[in-house]
Amino acid sequence: MSKPVLHNSSAGLPAAAEAPRPNDQPNAERRPADVEMARVLHTKPVSMALDPSGSAIAHWKHEPLHDVVEPMSHHVIMAYNGSMQRMERRTGRSVAIGTFRPGVLIIIPEGSSSRWDIPKPVDVVQLYLPHTVLKRVADEADIATPLDLLERTAHPDPITSRLILSATDVLESNEALDTLFRHQLIDLLATRLLAAHTGSPTTIQPTMGGLSPKVLQGAIERLRSDSDADVSLAALASDAGLSRFHFCRAFKESTGLSPHAWLRQHRLEQAMNMLRDTDASVVSIAAELGYxxxxxxxxxxxxxTGETPSDWRRRMR
Structure with missing residues (x-):
C-alpha cells in the first residue's frame, strides 16, 4: 500500500464551516474525529488522507476497546477489515450487540456518544465526514430527505464497506491522482449514506446526458495539463459550470470513465510513450508524471500492467 498524506492527530482535522446542529453538545465543544479517536484508542493511525473539505480517511489498528467515545464534530463511518468478533455498543439505555466482520458498516453520527466493548484487536478504516459535505451533496443531488444519519452497529452494507476499504488500496503517492480519487470517493460515499442510512432513505435518479463537446474538451484539456495543474473535482466542475455531483456523472456518461479513471489511464499512456520512445530514466519519468x-x-x-516499468520497456524495444 502506498503511503497517503499523513496528518498529526494531536492537531485535529481542519475546521469546516458548520451550521448549528440539533445535538445536545454545541459543535464548537466537540472534538474533531481524529483527536477523539486518538484519545480513546491510545494510538496513532497507520495513515490518514485529508481532503480540504475537512473530510478524512484514516486507517487504524488498535487493541481491544472498553471505553466511551465522546461526541465528535464529524460523522464517523467505519469499515471493518479484521477477523470476525462480537462487540457491544451502549448508547444511553440502548444496547446493540453485533458482529464485526468484512462487509459491515459502523456509523457514529456527529454529536452522538456511546460506550464500546470490543474484546479483540481491531483493523478498521474510518471516514470522517463533516455535515457540510453531506448537505452539499444532498443539495447538488436535489435530495430533500432529512440528513440525520442513523446510528449503525455492524450493519450489513458490503458495497459501502468495500468503497471505504478501497481508500487505502488505490492511493498511488501521486498528488493529482490521489486528490481526485479522494474527492470522488468522499462524494460517492456521501451519496450512498444519504440513499441508505438516513431516517428517510431515498433513490437518487441517474443523470441523463453527458457534457457538451465544448465542456468535455475543456475538462480533458485540464486533465491533460502538466502534473502541477489543478485537476481537483472542484476545479473541473467549476470550469463546466456544474456541481461536483452532476459533473462526475455527466463526465462518465460522455467518456465511460470517471475523471479519476480517465486521468489514471492518461498517465499510464504517458508513461508508456516515455518508456518506449525516450531514453529518460524511470526516476525522471516518475517525477515528470507527479509521483x-x-x-x-x-x-x-x-x-x-502486471509488469515493472523497466521490464515493460525491455519487452517493447
Missing part, C-alpha cells in the same frame, strides 16, 4: 518516488510509480505501473 512521489520511483517506487510509487513502479507500484502503480505494475498494478495496471
Amino acid at each position: 512521489a518516488s520511483q517506487t510509487a510509480f513502479a507500484a502503480a505501473f505494475r498494478k495496471l
